[in-house]
Amino acid sequence: MAAVIPAVTKLSSRIIRVLGCNPGIMTLQGTNTYIVGTGKRRILIDTGDSDVPQYINHLKSVLKHEDIDLAHIFISHWHHDHFGGLLDVLDLRDKTKYAQVWKYPRTEGDDIPDGAPVEFLKDGQEFFVEGATLRVIHTPGHTTDHIVLHLVEENAVFSGDCILGEGTAVFEDLHDYMNSLQEISNIEPAVVYPGHGNVVHSPKDKIEFYIHHRNEREQQILNILINNRQKQFDEQELVRMIYKDTPQKLLKAAENNVNHHLIKLLKDNRVSQFNNLWQYNDSCKTI
Structure with missing residues (x-):
């Protein structure tokens, strides 16, 4: 049995995980969302599902307690359990008023929620906040717009649904997915922070298994x-x-x-x- 994931966990000096509180067959214990950085203005990776007040309350509490404003919000891919909660997060206006939302463009076309200030990412693009440098890596396969984010300071990868903390991932295109796994393997990350499940401390073994x-x-x-x-x-x-x-x-x-x-x-x-x-x-x- 997988270890229970708490609602809020400080994973390192620059990473706080907030569980999306949306457990299910495909989401495991729920979607992992991550606050990244060490300063007042930080990055949020993924926004969980829509209409989950428990998640929003936990996120709001962390932002308030740590005195954090969000500079950027990154969406790993278009699936509702990662993108669906965006407008609910943006409703935390005192904490998100300066936030820019980013995702990679979807081949099939993107259905952006009304009122969401979404900009499109480019492969290899880098973003900086105090204590964190994130590099965008396009990793199609699970979906055409899927990205992972490489945290340079820790040689860590936020893997979205490309690599999970338990079980194996589903995909839209197996050929692309296998190439994306190799792309992550080439980074030789020290740790992987997945979109679902617990932290992966032996990424090489996990990728080889996949x-x-x-x-x-x-x-x-x-x-x-x-x-x-x-x-x-x-x-x-x-x-x-x-x-x-x-x-x-x-x-x-x-x-x-x-x-x-x-x-x-x-x-x-x-x-x-x-x-x-x-x-x-x-x-x-x-x-």
Whole structure:
């Protein structure tokens, strides 16, 4: 069982974690939001979900107790449990009146809440507040607009939903996601502060596990198709054969992941698709 995450935790001299108080199947104990810096004007990373008064009260209390104003608010990606609480945070007007909101543009187009002063980020852009330098790294895969933030002073990465404190992440594009994991690995971070779950103190091991896990899943899918060359499968059949011990409530997410693996394999010319059914591509010589 994962260690319980308190509502508010001082993780280092320059990082305060405020739990989003929105527990769920996909959010674990809730969305982790982070206040970064050491001076009066600091940075908030992610804003939790909408209409969660408990989170807003905790955030307000920290800002007041520490005498903090927000200079910047960074959104790791467009999902509601990271972006949804933005207007509620901005309603803390005495603490957010100077705050600029930032996110990376989404390929599909962004639906920005009315009244939210959102500016778009660029890959490699850097931001400075007292005690903290944050570098933006575009890490698509989970979503097209996903970013992680590299805290230079601690060689730490705020990983959003690219790396979680427990379990594995879902993604929209597996090819991009694997590249993003490698991008984070290249930083060789000392610690990862995830969007959900506890702090990751051995990032190298975690990233290697993620890469191995995805490669293992791909091979499981291939093995079924190779051993049943004349048969065609849909995603649900493959999920039932591969995710035998997975709770029913998580099978839809598993089905989505299998679909993304199949699309990657289709691009690699390892499988063929016929009317939403999948089969091993016998013309491919690599097994």
